[in-house]
Amino acid sequence: MTTATAVHSPLVVKDLKVYYYTRRGPVKAVDGVSFELHRGERLGLVGESGSGKSTIALALMMAHKEPARIEGGSIVLNGSNVLDDNSEQVRLRRLSEIAMVPQGALNSLNPVMRIRDQVIDGLKDHNVSMSDGEFANRVAELLDSVGLHRDVASRFPHELSGGMKQRVSIAIAISMNPSVIVADEPTSALDVVVQKQVVQTLRDVQERIGAAAIMIGHDMGLMAQFASRIGIMYGGKIVEIGPVSHIFNNPKHPYTRLLISSLPDTRSKRRLEGIPGLPPSLLRPPPGCIFHTRCPDAMDICSQEIPATREIDALRYAACHLYGDDDGKVVDL
Amino acid sequence: MTVDYVLRRLGMFVLIIFVAGTLNFAIPRLRPTNPVEERMNQLLQQAGGVHIANVKEMIASYEERFGLNNPLWRQYLNYWIALAKLDFGQSIAYFPADVTREVMRSMPWTLGLVGVTTVMAAVIGSFFGAWLGWTRTPIAVSFVVPLLLIVTAVPFYLLGLLMLWVFTVFWPVLPGGGAHDPLIAPAFDLTTIIDIVQHAILPGAAIILSSVGFWGLGMRGMMVTTMGDDFIKLAEFKGLKERRIFLRYAVRNALLPQVTGLAINIGFVVSGSVLVEVLFAYPGIGNLLYTAITSNDYFLIQGVLMYVIFAVGLMLFIVDLIYPLIDPRIRYRSA
Numbered sequence: 001m002t003t004a005t006a007v008h009s010p011l012v013v014k015d016l017k018v019y020y021y022t023r024r025g026p027v028k029a030v031d032g033v034s035f036e037l038h039r040g041e042r043l044g045l046v047g048e049s050g051s052g053k054s055t056i057a058l059a060l061m062m063a064h065k066e067p068a069r070i071e072g073g074s075i076v077l078n079g080s081n082v083l084d085d086n087s088e089q090v091r092l093r094r095l096s097e098i099a100m101v102p103q104g105a106l107n108s109l110n111p112v113m114r115i116r117d118q119v120i121d122g123l124k125d126h127n128v129s130m131s132d133g134e135f136a137n138r139v140a141e142l143l144d145s146v147g148l149h150r151d152v153a154s155r156f157p158h159e160l161s162g163g164m165k166q167r168v169s170i171a172i173a174i175s176m177n178p179s180v181i182v183a184d185e186p187t188s189a190l191d192v193v194v195q196k197q198v199v200q201t202l203r204d205v206q207e208r209i210g211a212a213a214i215m216i217g218h219d220m221g222l223m224a225q226f227a228s229r230i231g232i233m234y235g236g237k238i239v240e241i242g243p244v245s246h247i248f249n250n251p252k253h254p255y256t257r258l259l260i261s262s263l264p265d266t267r268s269k270r271r272l273e274g275i276p277g278l279p280p281s282l283l284r285p286p287p288g289c290i291f292h293t294r295c296p297d298a299m300d301i302c303s304q305e306i307p308a309t310r311e312i313d314a315l316r317y318a319a320c321h322l323y324g325d326d327d328g329k330v331v332d333l
Numbered sequence: 334m335t336v337d338y339v340l341r342r343l344g345m346f347v348l349i350i351f352v353a354g355t356l357n358f359a360i361p362r363l364r365p366t367n368p369v370e371e372r373m374n375q376l377l378q379q380a381g382g383v384h385i386a387n388v389k390e391m392i393a394s395y396e397e398r399f400g401l402n403n404p405l406w407r408q409y410l411n412y413w414i415a416l417a418k419l420d421f422g423q424s425i426a427y428f429p430a431d432v433t434r435e436v437m438r439s440m441p442w443t444l445g446l447v448g449v450t451t452v453m454a455a456v457i458g459s460f461f462g463a464w465l466g467w468t469r470t471p472i473a474v475s476f477v478v479p480l481l482l483i484v485t486a487v488p489f490y491l492l493g494l495l496m497l498w499v500f501t502v503f504w505p506v507l508p509g510g511g512a513h514d515p516l517i518a519p520a521f522d523l524t525t526i527i528d529i530v531q532h533a534i535l536p537g538a539a540i541i542l543s544s545v546g547f548w549g550l551g552m553r554g555m556m557v558t559t560m561g562d563d564f565i566k567l568a569e570f571k572g573l574k575e576r577r578i579f580l581r582y583a584v585r586n587a588l589l590p591q592v593t594g595l596a597i598n599i600g601f602v603v604s605g606s607v608l609v610e611v612l613f614a615y616p617g618i619g620n621l622l623y624t625a626i627t628s629n630d631y632f633l634i635q636g637v638l639m640y641v642i643f644a645v646g647l648m649l650f651i652v653d654l655i656y657p658l659i660d661p662r663i664r665y666r667s668a
Contacts, residue, residue, distance in 0.1 A: 061570055094572030102570065108563045110582050111662055112589075121581070122571040156661040172571060 010179035010212045011037040011060075011098075014333075016073035018052070018059050021066075027282045029055040029068070031236035034333035037180065037212040042203070044223040044244075045216045046259075047233030050279055053216045057184040060214070061100050062090045078179055095122050099173035101183040101202065104166050104190045109157035115139075116153035119172055126176060142171040145208065146201050163194035167201060174205050181206055181213040187222060195219075199226050220263055224248065229315070232256045235280045235290035242316030252318040254295050289321065297322055309333055339654065346650045353642040358412050361631045362405070368425050368629045369395045375628075399425065399632070412635070421636035426628040432636035435621060440640070442512050443617030446533050447606040448599065450540040455595045457541070458548020463584045465549065466556020469575065477549075485546025493539040493612045500535060508532050510614035536613040540606075551594065555587035562586070589660050596652035600645035 016033045019026040030052040037043055045053045058064040060075060062082055075082040078097055082090065094100075102108045109118055119139045123130075130138065140150035146167040157165060166186060173181055183202060187195035199215075199222050206213045215226050223230055224244055231241040232255065240253040251257040258275045277294035280286055286293050292302035301321050309319040310328040317333060369392050377388070396402045399422065400411055415422060421432035461477060484492070501509035508514070514528050559565065560583055568578045610619035618637060625633035657663045 063566070063569055091572045091574070094570060096572070100567070100570035102563060102567050108567045110564045110568070110586070112585055112660060113581070121573060121577060125571075125573045125577060158662045169567065172567075 009036050009038050010078055011214075012074075012076040013056075013060070014074045014076070016056070016059060016075065017071040018055050018064060018068055019071045020068050022283070025283055026071075028236050028285060029282060030059065031282075031285075032073070033233075033236070033238050034073075035231060035238060035241060036333075037214060039179075039212055040207070040210050041212050042206065042226055042228045043212075043214045044227030044230045045214060045233055045238075046218060046220065046223055046230060048218065048279060050282070051233040052236040052282075053233050054184055057100070057182050057214075057216050060098060060180075060182050061094060063100075092126060095173075095178065096126050096176040097178055098180040098182060099176070099178040101166075101169050101173045101181060101186045103185045104162065104188045104198070106162055106165065106189060107157070108169055109165055111157055113156075114153070115143075115155055115157070115160075115168055118168075119153075119175055122172060122175055128176070138175070142175055143168075145174070145205055146171045161194075162190050163198055166190060166194075166198050170198075170202055170205060174209055174211070177209045177211070179211055181211050183213065183215040185217045186215065187217070187219070195222060196225065202226070220248075220260075232259065235285060236282055237290060237319065239291065239320070240316075240318040242312075242318075246313070246316050252312050252316070252323070253291075253320050254297050254322070255291050256318075258296075289319075342650055342653045345653075346646050349646040349649070350642060353646075354413070354416065354639065355409075357635055357638045357642065358409055361629065361634050364629055366629055367392075367396075367401075368631055369399065369401065371629060372425050372428075399423070401631075416639065421639065422632045424625075424630055424633045424636075426624060426630040426633060432632050435633065436618065436636050436640055439616060439618045439621045442615060443602065443606050443610070443619060445529075446512075446536060446615060446617060447540060447602045447609070447619075450537045451544070451598050451602055452595070453537075454541045454544040455548050455591065455598070458545040459552040459588065459591050461545075462549040462552025462554075463556055463579075463587065466553040466560060466587065467579060467583065468560060481546035481549045484542050485544070485550075487543070489539050489543030490608050490612055492543055493536070493609065496535055496539060497613070507535055509535075512616050532615075536609050536615055539613075540609055548591065548594075552587060552591055555590060556583060559583050559587045592659060593652060593656070596648045597645075600648035601641075602644070 013036070014034045016030055017028070018030040019028050021027075029050075033052070033056060035043065045056065047053050055064065055068065058068070059070055060082075062075075062085070064070065070083060073083075077093065082093065085093065109115070113121075116136070116139050119142060120135050123135070123138070136153070139153050143150050143152050148164060148167050148171070152160065152164065152168070157168075160168065169186075181202075186202060187198050190198060202213070202215070203226055213226075215223070217223060227244055229242065230244050230247045231238045232247070232253065233239070234255050240247065240251070240256045242252075247256060248260060251260050255275075258273070262273055262275060264272060275294060280290055280293060286303070288301070288303040288305055289295070289298075289307050292298045295302065299321060305321070307319045307321045308330040309317050309332075310323050311331045312318050312323060312328045317331060373388060373392055373395075393402070400408060403411070419433065421436070424430045424432050424435055427435060458481075461481070465475060465477065497509055500507045508531060510532075512529065512532050513525070514532075565578065565582055568582045573582075606615075606617055606619035607623055608619070609615065610617045611623050614620070618640070621633070622637045624630070625637055
């Protein structure tokens with residue numbers, strides 16, 4: 001990547017490492033993750049529990065807490081590295097440059113404050129000065145844009161349904177037109193019908209304000225509905241990343257292949273297959289490729305060398321020893 | 334809707350008064366002794382054991398005077414009729430003093446001492462607790478917790494005795510008892526106020542020290558729970574200022590149970606002060622109740638307890654009314 005693209009891309013993550021320091025040693029939750037988010041793009045990060053997806057979300061917000069530490073790499077947001085910021089600069093960037101839509105747990109909103117005040121306080125703490133009337137208009141406008149009635153402004157959280165609350169969270173997230181929206185499993189704890197609507201809302205507002213979005217989750221169906229590009233995470237690394245259609249129709253990495261084939265299919269009556277084995281220990285990851293212990297295609301080299309990431313075809317990258325120089329050149333993402 | 338809620342709460346209040354008032358009537362009368370006879374014997378002994386021929390008649394006439402010769406149901410009825418008129422009759426122990434007058438004379442001292450210190454303990458304790466429950470508080474502050482625990486674990490009459498010894502015997506800087514210097518004529522001037530405050534320091538400190546840890550630990554526990562809530566995380570993601578997250582998100586929510594606790598404690602101020610007032614010879618309600626019980630003074634016990642019951646009931650009623658204002662999840666219409 002050249003510097004020129006870095007300036008244009010709202011978010012460039014390079015070789016990010018986030019370790020949890022435990023008594024038995026560092027747990028490498030995120031170990032060398034790189035990706036770039038273009039303006040207006042929607043990236044989905046998929047992976048099983050413990051693959052490091054939520055840790056990435058926290059690190060992007062700089063909201064990781066002890067014992068987690070960012071061990072290396074860079075997070076360049078709108079042209080400058082967040083890791084160089086002091087805590088006040090980090091605080092000011094939240095909401096105005098990068099905003100979070102939290103997990104759809106039902107108490108993300110302060111139970112004793114009206115919705116209006118919970119939208120406005122974020123603006124106020126980022127030095128937005130408006131008259132009370134202007135604030136009220138802004139709140140109404142934001143609620144409108146996520147499909148809520150403006151009367152919701154004067155309600156308390158307990159008077160709203162789960163889907164409505166999550167819409168309020170989205171309204172808060174876009175209140176300062178951030179260039180990046182991070183959504184960490186935004187539909188967990190919502191029922192299936194509402195999940196689709198909330199994801200659609202998120203997509204609508206993201207397109208309207210032209211922000212780049214990154215959605216974390218494990219529901220492949222919702223991901224396909226939302227994302228334009230999907231990154232597959234395994235053991236703290238992105239093993240494959242590429243456009244949605246490529247990932248679904250022609251997965252390259254064995255893990256992606258197994259993951260896709262484990263999805264239920266309404267058209268054929270085949271048996272559902274799981275992926276044999278257990279996720280690797282991130283405290284003592286296996287040598288070489290982190291997936292080789294469960295990989296059906298594992299070769300000798302897989303347990304010895306960490307595979308390089310190659311550009312298999314346009315915009316699609318995979319890290320696997322199955323592919324050599326003939327299949328694609330090694331890239332430094 | 335709101336009127337309905339208030340009426341319901343009011344009904345609850347009346348019910349509390351009725352049940353407690355009935356118990357208040359019944360319990361002193363379960364004692365097998367006759368208060369008039371006891372008081373007579375006491376007076377006779379004080380008079381040097383003189384023999385008076387018509388003791389029986391005197392007792393009978395006093396019993397009639399107090400209405401104790403009536404059948405119980407009649408006494409019970411009269412009790413409620415008198416209560417309705419806020420007339421608690423005359424004290425047997427302090428005869429012919431009026432019970433209401435006695436209660437009213439003691440009440441300001443108790444409210445001033447125990448009421449103020451209870452609120453102070455709650456405020457100081459909650460402040461420390463909130464501070465201790467805040468993750469960004471310097472480590473040094475966390476040493477306050479064991480200290481609070483030690484002080485709270487010591488029963489406050491022991492603490493009071495220790496303080497009495499230290500500040501009135503070992504290093505006599507404070508008065509050892511009473512509410513004011515009997516030699517100073519009470520007036521609204523600086524001397525009187527300083528005198529009263531000086532007398533209140535020891536019992537007040539005993540109350541605060543013995544309960545501040547309770548408030549602190551309660552608040553810290555609530556803070557820790559609240560800090561783990563998702564809305565705190567979202568508040569951080571929103572890039573709010575720490576001060577706002579602390580006050581409006583964390584403390585505001587953690588404080589809710591403390592408010593209930595404070596209201597209940599204020600209701601009990603009147604009665605909870607017995608030990609401290611006896612220990613420091615403070616002329617408050619607690620002391621009065623102590624005298625009333627030791628001399629089995631039906632009317633004084635009834636009077637004091639009725640005020641206590643009334644105070645607790647009233648505080649609970651008030652809390653019920655204000656709670657929906659501080660916690661919107663509790664609504665006026667729910668029972």
